[in-house]
Structure formats: structure tokens, C-alpha cells
């Protein structure tokens with residue numbers, strides 16, 4: 001997938017016309033029109049049609065994808081066929097258990113980037129092989145389903161899920177693809193959302209899936225480079241450039257050693273900040289630093 005901010009991926013039931021209209025105006029980097037768990041069985045065909053009709057429309061700066069129903073359900077084939085012929089920017093497939101399913105999903109998605117959900121014990125065990133399948137552009141953690149399957153009882157620190165979270169990020173990085181955190185279901189618990197999002201940033205996720213408009217500002221802010229981070233990145237790049245001009249391969253900046261790997265990371269920070277600015281996002285101040 002192209003490099004662009006994907007801090008927030010907002011799910012909404014494709015059967016909910018009001019939510020679709022609302023999503024057109026929301027600051028989600030990506031929108032996922034859901035055909036799976038958020039849609040009642042009797043509504044599946046109508047939701048599929050609504051998703052295809054909506055996906056080509058104007059969602060401001062948000063890119064829009066479709067989450068199909070999973071393998072083994074009555075709807076999977078029709079969902080994939082509809083998503084593949086639609087204007088969706090990507091397809092999300094739930095409950096991917098292994099590389100065979102991932103490869104099948106890639107073939108059915110008709111050339112669209114595939115985001116594979118890792119939300120079963122088998123999926124976690126096979127996450128490296130799933131991430132390696134050509135056409136899989138990213139992994140999305142499905143921690144609600146995984147919690148159920150594990151019979152785990154995660155608290156605010158999500159301790160029982162951290163192994164899976166790290167496996168997902170590790171697999172994504174090893175394969176050069178994206179990794180997204182699961183949803184925070186306690187709508188209105190702003191402190192809880194902030195804590196969980198900070199943890200997702202620390203773990204290395206690229207963004208977080210969301211379920212309600214009220215979650216977007218906070219998650220967007222926490223995944224954007226802060227002005228301090230942007231200023232630090234600029235300073236670090238300058239310090240390294242100066243050292244290179246003096247024939248050195250390493251420099252120090254703010255008391256720490258700096259090598260090319262730190263420069264690469266700093267350049268990525270500046271690029272993300274710049275792209276967020278182009279989206280008209282929330283990090284305008286960061287962009288000022290990045291472009292001055």
C-alpha cells in the first residue's frame with residue numbers, strides 16, 4: 001500500500017446508512033465498511049449492496065475498504081466478488097487461520113491490497129507465514145475474538161494479549177507490511193482509550209482500529225508525530241549530516257549516538273508528519289516544523 005497516514009481505521013456496519021453518511025465527514029484516515037460481525041445475518045445482502053454503492057463516494061480524505069465475511073460462512077464468495085469489483089481501496093478478511101487462506105483471499109480480492117485479521121489462536125501461530133503471502137498488505141489484530149478463543153481476561157494493561165500483539169508487529173515488520181491494533185470497546189472511557197493507544201504506539205503498531213467517532217481525535221493525535229518528535233528528527237538529521245561532512249559515520253545528538261538507522265527513522269517521522277498535514281489532519285504544528 002502507498003505510504004500515507006493510517007492512524008485510525010474506523011469500522012462501521014455497512015447496514016447503517018446514517019453511520020455511512022456520518023463517516024464521510026469524520027477525520028478517520030481509513031474507513032472500513034463492515035459486512036461481518038456488525039451486520040445481522042438477514043441484513044447481509046443489503047449491507048453488501050450498500051457497501052458497494054457507498055465506497056466510490058466522497059469520504060473526504062479517508063480511504064475506504066470493505067471487511068468481508070470469513071471463510072466457511074455463507075456470504076464469503078458473494079462478499080469477495082462484490083468487494084473486488086467495487087471501488088474499495090482495500091479488502092479486510094477476518095479470522096485468517098493460515099497462509100493458504102490468506103493466499104485464497106488475495107486471489108479473491110482481485111488485485112486489491114488485503115488486510116488480514118489475526119484473531120484466532122491458529123492465526124497467531126501462523127502469523128509469520130500469513131504476513132509473507134504476496135498481496136497481504138497489512139495485519140489487523142482482532143483482540144475481541146482472540147480474547148474469547150483464549151478464554152483470557154485482559155485488564156487495562158492487556159497482559160494476556162501482548163504476546164500476540166508483539167507477534168503481529170514482528171511479522172509485519174519482517175515482511176515489510178502494516179500492522180494495526182484492535183478496537184477499544186469502552187466508548188466514552190477516554191482515559192482508557194488513551195492508555196491503550198499509547199501502548200499500541202509503544203508496541204510499534206502503525207495505527208489502531210476504532211469503532212466510534214469519539215475515538216478518532218485522540219487516536220489520531222497519539223499516532224501523529226508530536227512537534228517535539230518532529231523537531232528532534234530534524235535536529236538528528238542535521239547532526240548526522242554535519243558528522244558525515246566531517247568524514248564520520250556516527251554522530252552524537254542530545255547525548256546519544258546517531259547512525260544511519262536513526263536517520264532513516266527520523267526521515268520517516270518527517271514524511272508521516274508531512275502527509276498528515278496534506279490530509280488536513282491534526283498535526284499542522286508538526287508539519288510546520290517538518291517543512292520550515
Ligand SMILES: CC(C)(COP(=O)(O)OP(=O)(O)OC[C@H]1O[C@@H](n2cnc3c(N)ncnc32)[C@H](O)[C@@H]1OP(=O)(O)O)[C@@H](O)C(=O)NCCC(=O)NCCSC(=O)C[C@H](O)C(=O)O
Nearest residue numbers: 011012013018019022023034037038142143144145211212
Ligand atoms: C457501538 C455503536 C453501535 C454505537 O452506536 P450509537 O448508539 O449510534 O452511538 P452514538 O449515538 O454515540 O453515535 C453518535 C453519532 O455517531 C454515529 N456513529 C456511531 N458509530 C459510528 C461509526 N462507527 N462510524 C460512523 N458513525 C458512527 C451515529 O450514527 C451518530 O450519528 P448522528 O446520529 O448523525 O449524530 C456504533 O458506534 C457502531 O456501530 N460502531 C461500529 C461497530 C462495528 O463496526 N463493529 C465491528 C468492528 S469491531 C470488531 O469486529 C472487532 C474485531 O473483529 C475483533 O475481534 O476484535
Ligand SMILES: [Mg+2]
Nearest residue numbers: 119142144145
Ligand atoms: Mg473479530
